[in-house]
Amino acid sequence: MSKVSTSDFRTGMNILIDGEIYSIVDFQHVKPGKGGAFVRTKLKGVVNEKNIEKTFRSGESVESIRVERQPYQFLYSDGDLYFFMHQETYEQIPLERSRVEKSEFVSDGMICTLVVDVDNENILYAEPPDHIDTEVVQTDPGLKGDTAQGGSKPATISGGAVVQVPLFINEGDLIRVDTRTSEYVERVKSD
Structure with a gap:
């Protein structure tokens, strides 16, 4: 300092x-x-x-x-601890769930940003990327003809978060979600 x-x-x-x-x-x-x-x-x-x-x-x-933002890969969670790995040194760092912002969007292998107080070598918090591509794990089936009204329904994604999606989205679909607003962006085309 x-x-x-x-x-x-x-x-x-x-x-x-x-x-x-x-x-x-x-x-x-x-x-x-x-x-x-x-x-x-x-x-x-x-x-x-x-x-x-x-x-x-x-x-x-x-x-x-001095605060830096560094990319770390999320590995796994064990109880209330989330484990992240530095991309170059392969150093693993545990972080309490309370310091992982929007933890419901974090899933295995995801590259997250850790905000670090460089002078004290203290990790302030971790955050997921702004947009993530994730799989719909659970949602009710949409009814044919309901799309004209532009309705929505709740869907649970692989990290555990629940987002509102259009009626045509089904279980197993890959969707893009904005983690800042917790909103559905679009359906991702699978190759």
């Missing part, structure tokens, strides 16, 4: 405030006619995802945190 001055702020920089890591979304240097200059910032929590606004005095120092 290193100290940085407010004059060194850049969009995307990660700083430590009250024990939480925040990323600078926007900042503005303000020099009022009266009083000292200050820096107005908009911050987003890296782990807690809170959006806050904070004002710093010009020249004030804060802790800078």
Whole structure:
């Protein structure tokens, strides 16, 4: 960890405030006619995802945190632990289920992103890719003629998540899901 001055702020920089890591979304240097200059910032929590606004005095120092996003392959889960493997070193890392975001979308062999605090060598959390191709494990059969209304039905996918899919989707179909919104995107053509 290193100290940085407010004059060194850049969009995307990660700083430590009250024990939480925040990323600078926007900042503005303000020099009022009266009083000292200050820096107005908009911050987003890296782990807690809170959006806050904070004002710093010009020249004030804060802790800078180096955060990296690294690809890891999900291997398996054992109880509440999820095991990931680094793609180059083959190092295996266990991670608690509470630190795996949207764990219901994570399935064997999937390449996930682990967000790492490089200075402390601490893994903050893991997240699945934005879009995944997955198999429908369970869903009710659709009725012919119901597609005109554009209806939907629940379907359980291989990771265990339940998403709303169009009526023409059947068990065994391969579909693409947006993990950020938990929404069906399209049916994937099998080769």
